[in-house]
Amino acid sequence: MNFLEAKKVVKKFANHTALDRVDMEVPENSIYGLLGPNGAGKTTLIRIINQITGPDEGEIFFNGRPLQPDDVHHIGYLPEERGLYKKMKVGEQAIYLARLKGLTKNDALKKLKYWFEKFEIQEWWDKKVEELSKGMQQKIQFVVTILHEPKLLIFDEPFSGFDPINTKLLKEEILKLKEKGATILFSTHNMESVEELCDHITLINNSRTILHGAVDQIKQNFKDNIVELTFTGDESLLQSKLIEPFRLRNTINLNSHTKAFIELGDTGNINQLLKILVNDIEINGLTELLPSMNEIFIKVVNESNQTVHADAVNA
Amino acid sequence: MSKIGLIIKREYTTRVKKKSFIVMSIIGPLLFAAMFVLPAWLSSMGTTSKKNIAVIDETNKYANVLTDTESLNFTMLQSDKEKKIRSNYKDLGYDAYVVISDDLLKDPDAIKIYSDAPVTIDMKQHIKRDFEKFLEKEKLESFNIDGLDNIISNINNTTVHISTIKLGEHGSEKESSTELTMIVAIVFAMLIYFFVLMYGTQVMRGVVEEKTNRIIEVIISSVKPFQLMMGKIIGIAMVALTQFLLWVVFTIIIITGIKFALFPNGEMPTRMDNQIEMVQASGGQNTNVAQNSDFADEFTKIMKKANSLDLLGSVLAFFFFFIGGYLLYAGLYAAVGAVIDNETDSQQFVMPIIMPLILSIYIAMVAFRAPDSDIAFWFSMIPFTSPIVMMARIPFQIPTWQVFLSMAILVASFIFTTWFAGRIYRTGILMYGKKVTYKEIWKWFRYSGK
Numbered sequence: 001m002n003f004l005e006a007k008k009v010v011k012k013f014a015n016h017t018a019l020d021r022v023d024m025e026v027p028e029n030s031i032y033g034l035l036g037p038n039g040a041g042k043t044t045l046i047r048i049i050n051q052i053t054g055p056d057e058g059e060i061f062f063n064g065r066p067l068q069p070d071d072v073h074h075i076g077y078l079p080e081e082r083g084l085y086k087k088m089k090v091g092e093q094a095i096y097l098a099r100l101k102g103l104t105k106n107d108a109l110k111k112l113k114y115w116f117e118k119f120e121i122q123e124w125w126d127k128k129v130e131e132l133s134k135g136m137q138q139k140i141q142f143v144v145t146i147l148h149e150p151k152l153l154i155f156d157e158p159f160s161g162f163d164p165i166n167t168k169l170l171k172e173e174i175l176k177l178k179e180k181g182a183t184i185l186f187s188t189h190n191m192e193s194v195e196e197l198c199d200h201i202t203l204i205n206n207s208r209t210i211l212h213g214a215v216d217q218i219k220q221n222f223k224d225n226i227v228e229l230t231f232t233g234d235e236s237l238l239q240s241k242l243i244e245p246f247r248l249r250n251t252i253n254l255n256s257h258t259k260a261f262i263e264l265g266d267t268g269n270i271n272q273l274l275k276i277l278v279n280d281i282e283i284n285g286l287t288e289l290l291p292s293m294n295e296i297f298i299k300v301v302n303e304s305n306q307t308v309h310a311d312a313v314n315a
Numbered sequence: 316m317s318k319i320g321l322i323i324k325r326e327y328t329t330r331v332k333k334k335s336f337i338v339m340s341i342i343g344p345l346l347f348a349a350m351f352v353l354p355a356w357l358s359s360m361g362t363t364s365k366k367n368i369a370v371i372d373e374t375n376k377y378a379n380v381l382t383d384t385e386s387l388n389f390t391m392l393q394s395d396k397e398k399k400i401r402s403n404y405k406d407l408g409y410d411a412y413v414v415i416s417d418d419l420l421k422d423p424d425a426i427k428i429y430s431d432a433p434v435t436i437d438m439k440q441h442i443k444r445d446f447e448k449f450l451e452k453e454k455l456e457s458f459n460i461d462g463l464d465n466i467i468s469n470i471n472n473t474t475v476h477i478s479t480i481k482l483g484e485h486g487s488e489k490e491s492s493t494e495l496t497m498i499v500a501i502v503f504a505m506l507i508y509f510f511v512l513m514y515g516t517q518v519m520r521g522v523v524e525e526k527t528n529r530i531i532e533v534i535i536s537s538v539k540p541f542q543l544m545m546g547k548i549i550g551i552a553m554v555a556l557t558q559f560l561l562w563v564v565f566t567i568i569i570i571t572g573i574k575f576a577l578f579p580n581g582e583m584p585t586r587m588d589n590q591i592e593m594v595q596a597s598g599g600q601n602t603n604v605a606q607n608s609d610f611a612d613e614f615t616k617i618m619k620k621a622n623s624l625d626l627l628g629s630v631l632a633f634f635f636f637f638i639g640g641y642l643l644y645a646g647l648y649a650a651v652g653a654v655i656d657n658e659t660d661s662q663q664f665v666m667p668i669i670m671p672l673i674l675s676i677y678i679a680m681v682a683f684r685a686p687d688s689d690i691a692f693w694f695s696m697i698p699f700t701s702p703i704v705m706m707a708r709i710p711f712q713i714p715t716w717q718v719f720l721s722m723a724i725l726v727a728s729f730i731f732t733t734w735f736a737g738r739i740y741r742t743g744i745l746m747y748g749k750k751v752t753y754k755e756i757w758k759w760f761r762y763s764g765k
Contacts, residue, residue: 014758050536052745077536081747083529088329099321100537141533 001064003028003183004049004152009058011044018044020207021058026185026200031178033198033215034187037301040204042187043080046154049185050077063151073102076150080157080187082141084129091125094144101148108147115143119169134161142170146177153177154185159193171197191294201293203300210304211296219290222299225264226289227273232257233281241276257284318538319546326521326550331557340558344565350502352573352614366438369404369412377415380449387441389413401429413442419450496710497683503633503706504679506559508672511640511702514555515648515668519661521547522652522744531744540741545733548645552638559637577611632709635722640702643729644668646736653743654751675703686711695721698728735760 004026011019018041026032036042047053049060051072060067062074085093091112098108116122119139129137138161146153155174159167174197178184186198194201194215201218203211211218226249231238235251235258242248245265252259262273270286277283291299330336367388370381381389390409392400404412411430419425426446428434455463522544525531534543651664678700682691686708695705701721709718742759743751 047745052532052535052540072537075536077533079529079532079536081529081532083533085329085524085530086528096321096325097533097537100318100534144533 001028002026002061003063004185005061006045006049007059007061009045009048009055009060011041011048011053012056017207019048019055019204022204022207022209024202024209024212026183028183029178029181030199031174031184031186031197033194033201034185034204035189035191035194035201035297036204038189041207042204043156045204046077046079046156046185046187049152049154050075073148074151075154076101076145076148076152077154078141078145078156078158080160082138084137084141086130087128089125090127090129090132090140093129094140094147097144098147101150103148111147111149112143115147119143135163135166138162139166142173146173150182152183152185154187156187157189158186159188159190191292191297194293203297205301205304206308208304211300215293218296219293222291222296223289224291225266225268227262227264227270228285228287228289229260229262229273229277229283230257230285231260231277231281231283235260237280238277241280243276246273246276261289319542319549322538322543322546323550323553326547327553327557330517330551330554336554336558340561341565343558343562344569347562347566348569348573352570366410367408368438369400369407369409370415371400371412372415374415374418376418377446377449381413381442381445384441387438404429405431411438419446420453499629500683500686500707500710501679503629503710504676504683504703506633507637507640507702507706508676510555510559510637511644512669512672514551514641515644517551517554518548518645519648519652519665520658521551522649522740523655523658523661526653526744526747527657535744540744541737544646544649544737544740548642548649548733551645552641555641556638573614577614629706629710632718633706636702636706636725639722639725639729643698643702643725643732644672646729646733650736650739650743653740654746654756656747671699672703675700678704679707682707683711686713692717696724698725701725 002025004024006022006024008021008023009019010017010021022041022045024032024034024045034042034045044053048055049067051067051069062068062071088096094112095105095108098112099105103111116125121136121139124132124136124140129140132140142158145155153174158170158174162170171193174184174186186194188194198215200214201212202209213221235253238260239248242262245268247263247265249261249263251261264270264273270288274283274286365386365388367390368381370377370389370391371393372378372391378391383389392412400407400409400412410432411428411434413426413428415426417425426442428439428442455467460466525534525543538546647668648665651661651668654664655661675694678690678694681688682695682704685691691704691708694700695708695717702725705718705721738760739756743756
């Protein structure tokens with residue numbers, strides 16, 4: 001079941017269209033990546049989900065029904081542009097923000113106590129925010145975002161400003177939140193973390209959805225049908241054995257063995273390849289090469305920009 | 316607690332805990348108390364030192380023109396002493412000297428006062444008056460009319476004394492002081508000006524702070540921008556009211572304190588003269604006591620005049636126009652805060668807001684001299700100037716319908732400006748790093764309907 005759905009969402013500003021009939025289906029209890037170059041319209045979509053601004057057309061469905069004002073209590077949002085009141089004390093401020101999300105003072109206190117102990121930051125409670133480092137402030141901001149145990153979490157570039165240790169800590173927490181049943185919408189330019197965390201993605205460029213689906217499926221769709229073969233033996237023998245549709249792209253000689261990159265072509269498959277090679281060379285390993293999300297991102301966005309450009313020229 | 320309540324509470328508590336708020340709460344009443352105490356103190360202090368003035372009359376015509384007073388003592392000197400006295404008039408015990416070099420009827424400029432200390436207006440006026448009186452008499456005598464003195468004194472006896480009696484609702488009479496009414500009027504007007512400016516700016520600062528802190532997006536994912544704006548405006552209004560009430564309370568405490576210091580027995584005597592006579596009769600010339608009594612006398616007079624004003628109506632109206640005026644401007648200040656990225660950019664947008672406020676003060680100056688004039692009337696109806704101008708008029712008992720009409724216009728106007736500002740605010744708070752023009756703001760206003 002989809003926990004969050006965007007249907008044909010259109011948002012126009014005075015001078016440009018930020019979202020042009022964008023669809024998105026976020027399955028319940030998944031980590032969903034919202035990707036796209038700068039200025040693609042991601043933040044606008046996130047703001048519409050948070051009801052900071054409203055769509056001109058289209059609709060957002062939350063938990064199976066149209067989004068309602070009170071749903072903000074079930075959403076936790078960590079915006080890219082984030083900060084805290086600098087002159088306010090950490091604890092006081094955390095309680096204030098939690099109560100704005102509908103928690104009672106006692107609940108907020110209890111939960112904050114748990115998280116402050118867990119992150120070992122109790123001694124920050126009575127400090128003013130301006131006395132803390134940026135990373136510390138980010139940590140508090142994260143705690144405040146998840147404190148009211150929202151069903152939907154929206155993280156916009158959550159790892160910016162964190163050192164690798166805290167980034168790891170944060171990733172673990174995000175995965176734990178998923179285990180506990182939360183649905184997570186995750187917007188980032190860091191493709192490594194997308195591969196690490198996301199189950200599904202939507203890629204937006206120039207206000208439109210240009211790619212969406214499960215990460216595994218997308219990788220399959222974008223693979224070039226290349227395998228990486230590690231073997232011991234004569235390279236020229238390998239070359240001579242490879243017949244249509246197989247083609248050797250290049251090889252890398254390592255100390256004891258050789259790595260060969262073989263194109264399977266349109267009709268070839270791994271079984272056939274093994275059949276023709278298995279008697280003549282000693283095979284150490286064979287892996288199908290899948291494109292990284294980074295490569296897919298660049299490829300798809302570039303193609304989409306060219307079409308837009310071509311459209312503009314034709315028009 | 317509702318969300319807007321939470322916001323109001325935060326805005327309020329963070330501000331009243333600030334040092335600047337506490338400092339202002341103490342300094343304000345001291346100034347107010349000084350307003351009551353200083354005039355009394357000054358007028359009792361003015362008579363203390365006696366000045367000796369030498370008079371050198373080169374014409375030998377004006378021997379007995381100058382009369383001594385409590386504070387001025389004139390000594391006629393030989394006319395050839397001018398050169399000598401210039402160098403040592405102070406050693407001879409004079410504070411200043413007057414030289415008359417020619418017949419003043421022929422040359423009115425022929426009289427000069429020399430002194431190394433500034434010559435007080437009182438002294439100059441006294442000398443001038445004495446000479447004018449004398450010359451007037453001299454001129455009149457040159458007409459040679461019999462019994463002229465009698466005629467003149469007869470004419471001079473025609474005087475009219477006007478006392479202003481304000482009629483109360485039940486036909487009661489109170490003697491009022493026009494001067495004090497004017498002071499009350501201008502103090503109320505200035506207070507509104509001051510509070511709107513000070514707390515309006517605080518609203519703007521608060522919005523800019525949330526923008527530069529980047530906390531704004533976190534908050535408006537929990538509450539509506541309009542709730543945040545209204546929470547801030549109301550919270551700061553409560554800070555302003557708290558400040559004002561603290562001022563009133565502290566001022567009363569200070570004035571009561573002074574009252575008790577002067578009259579330990581509690582009751583303020585109605586006629587101070589009796590007491591002074593009593594003191595003088597029993598204890599001889601104890602200047603210190605006499606001086607204190609002088610001060611107490613003046614203080615009592617001012618307090619009595621203050622009591623005679625119909626303050627309650629003015630105070631109620633003050634609260635209304637104070638809150639109304641603040642609400643009218645606070646929304647606009649919030650919108651300006653939303654439009655700019657930091658306070659240094661505020662100038663071009665704050666100017667149009669401050670202009671009507673400054674204009675109000677000028678109009679108020681006119682209004683409290685002529686509360687029934689057209690200009691005072693119209694500007695006390697226009698909402699952007701009405702809070703200040705109306706406060707300058709109200710102590711003068713203007714028709715009630717005018718007050719209520721002005722109030723109604725003000726309420727309608729602040730509802731409009733708040734709505735207008737809200738639309739600019741909700742777009743502006745999410746805009747960063749853009750130099751904004753008025754044209755752009757107009758666009759935001761039109762597009763933020765949804």
